[in-house]
Amino acid sequence: MKPCAIYTLLSILLATAPSRGEEGPWRIDLRLDLPLTLGLGAYSLVSEIVASHLDGPACGPLCDPGGVNALDRGVIGNRSALAADLSDAGFASVIALPYVLGGLDRLVSGGGGDLRGWAEDSLLLLQALSANFLVANLVKLSVRRPRPYAYDPAVPEETRRGAEASLSFYSGHSSTAFAMATAYALIYQARHPESPSRFAFFVGGYLLASGVALCRVAAGKHFWTDVLAGAAAGSLVGWLVVELHRRPDVTDQDTAGGSVSFLAGPGGVSLRAIW
Template identity: 40%
Template sequence: MKYLKTLLFIVLTSQFLNAQSESPYEWKWKKDGIWTGTAIAGNALGVSIIANKEPFSIEEINQKIANRDNINFLDRWVAGNYSKNASDASDIPFALSFAAPFALLLDDKANDHSFQLFGLYFESLATTSALFTITAGLTRRARPYVYNTTEKSLQSKQKVTATRSFYSGHVAATATATFFGAKVFQDFHPDSPIVPYVWAGAAALPAAVGYLRMEAGQHFLTDVLIGYAMGAVVGYWVPELHKKKSSEFSLIPTMDQNFYGENYQAISLRYQF
């Protein structure tokens, strides 16, 4: 009988060890379907508004250049910046950021829930994109290169894209991707010693994109800071809002020795809340 109990304990332990890892998140098709669908609709609305924006006239451009000193002190130093090389360089970390969360597929715990995580990731990016496109469509802030009087042509300043400085979509999307990846890694591995380094990398990449976008003359400092904040909030809070909050019971095999030196095996009941 003693050996039978030990064998039963080994079998139960093996089943627990070989079971699929538990996800800290829950996906609800109805709620998340509405959320994602609304975000996609928001993107379509934002793109429609942008398509109907009026570009700057020559008179508006000349007036902005003449009033350059009226720009707030946080942004004034960026006015007039223009660099195609910096603009092209900013696309590299921007593109890499989208792939960063897919590194979770190499993680034994996270890749058991790859479809769920892909859904959360898509939901995060769609949310950030909707917020950005609507804001870019409703605002009409000149990009820093509009104030450039030597390198940037007047024709390029008269395009609709010149009115879309506020806020930085590159930085927002990058922050969403990297903060999402860092948040998910931490939730699956809360005790991992590399969590601080993962967060450091998540914070550094959108900062690098922001610096290059300012050097390129695409955005002012406040555009970058707001884009960073918006993207980081979405990247962090979408996974956080999906974390399981309901109480649950679980059975865990345990083996130990009592006060008298006798070995015992048991099944412990755990209540998590």
Template identity: 30%
Template structure:
């Protein structure tokens, strides 16, 4: 058995333990959906997600290597296909880990609806925001400074900022950490889940740098985007409970929405 198979078995065992420990601890989810509120948030999410789909980004002016800021210049690498592939699949994997927070409410249809609504809104906002920035800011990827453009990357070499893979990884990690923390405040798995999810997201961000796809500022921006929506959307859907007096008000305005929260 190689190290990868052993790691996969350990990961599967952890998931099984989580499932067994929470399946019979059914309770009403701390999160809920609201038709009026989610129509507003959903509409705003689509307004962020859709425009970049109809705009073709184009290469910008090539910046000379000597003109790159010192922080980014210190961590520039050649293209590494293996790390590119691994980090891509790992980023996709982090998009499904928020489902762990549903284990204790797996028999609750309303919880499934609430989580599905929240995650769809968070994903659309994350995807749309990173695409808007990629369209507005044409930046060559680090590997372009070490030779030719890798095969198949001819239409993507100038989309370095921000890192989409990192934004998805931190969306998954933050969404899971936020929801798991509130759903199971007394769980012994709370700290391992939070640490593990962020460790995975950080690992993906590191691979995006080491693979030559991104500068460190690209992955920092991606992490901020994913973390923001991974925290904000669940917070806007918190159910008012005894000891948790949260009031959220969504107000639509001409060019967006205003969300106010009181605790």
């Protein structure tokens, strides 16, 4: 399903789905969150279009590996087609799974169906996804780091000099995977603060996201520092989007096992660690 279709569906559900008579864990203002999410998505699309019209790496037609740090230099020469396919499959899965799992969870835990709850959770996921795309693309456009294959003489010159060859830092696949894994694990924890299964979503999500990152390196699409930075940035974006929407009055009860919470309000912002 395309992002615009998801956005339209969520807008309809949030506007029409009946409330179950109890407050959820999120503070959502449709007048702010819907246009914000749409705007983030639109700007990320614009940045994708701009990136596709860039020149190739300035160091081309063949970049000198002598300028690459020791950690990253070993990636040059990686060209696994299987790893590239697996990273794309993992990328698609880590985007789709939170919506599917969230829908199943609200169907089972929501007393036979909690459409509004699913729509609220999905809006946060879509907002995290859109924000992550935008930030990652802006960094790529600013840094313009050559990809590993730009240093590989075995790769065709046309590929080495293409626009994509200058967008290595940081990894968009990795940041997206970690943003979605972080956001959904936090959402599930907020919905089920006492459930032992909440830890499984953190572990499972990060394992899948790590697999995506490792495959990007094996495919020669990114350096180690690209995927590490992407993992950190994506995790931060996913965490911020969820925490900025968390109701302050449910933070304590949602975090019986300890947590770090970022709260925002009219008086400013605060960072709280609860143990």
